[in-house]
Amino acid sequence: MTDTANAPELEPEQEPFWRTKTLDEMTPQEWESLCDGCGRCCLIKLIDDVTDDLHFTDVACRLFEEQTCKCRDYSNRGKRVPDCVILTPELVDRLTWMPSTCAYRMIYEGKDLAWWHPLVCGDPKMVHEAVISVRGRTISEDDVTEDKLPDRIVDWIE
Secondary structure, eight states: OOOOTSSSOOOOOOHHHHHSSSGGGGHHHHHTTTTOOGGGEEEEEEEEEETEEEEEEEEEOOTHHHTTETTTTTGGHHHHSSTTOOOOTTGGGOOSSTTOOHHHHHHHTTTTOOTSSHHHHHHHHHHHTTSOOOOSEEEEEEGGGGGGGGGBOOOOOO
8 A cells, every 4th residue: 555645745736837927927938839830921921902801921021941841031020121010919809810820929819839730749840741830832032033923822821
């Protein structure tokens, strides 16, 4: 018979930070870890002048590295690409163009992270394996003229 009277009490599993903190309450490290590395936010988006509908293209920012789905110069992106949006907790509610799968948007909307998110599954490659990322599906904005952007609209992003 095992003596459990003196056994240490097990602590309940701690809830992950994204379930217990608001975006404003997160540390810089927690904030950055929310990015799943999909690259969808780095795509050029078009808004229909008549309907105000948002359309994603497969045209990526010139600093986007397609294989890693990361910025080539993350710390200087705002200087090198003047229209790059530096995401902050204060901006999330105004950025209606963020993909529905974006962790920042999901948490702002009170939703949980998706099963394929690296913080949930523990595998940073899963975002690619689940075909959420844009890896292998983009072209650089340096290779497309502005008048051709409407021809690059894609339907594989929600």
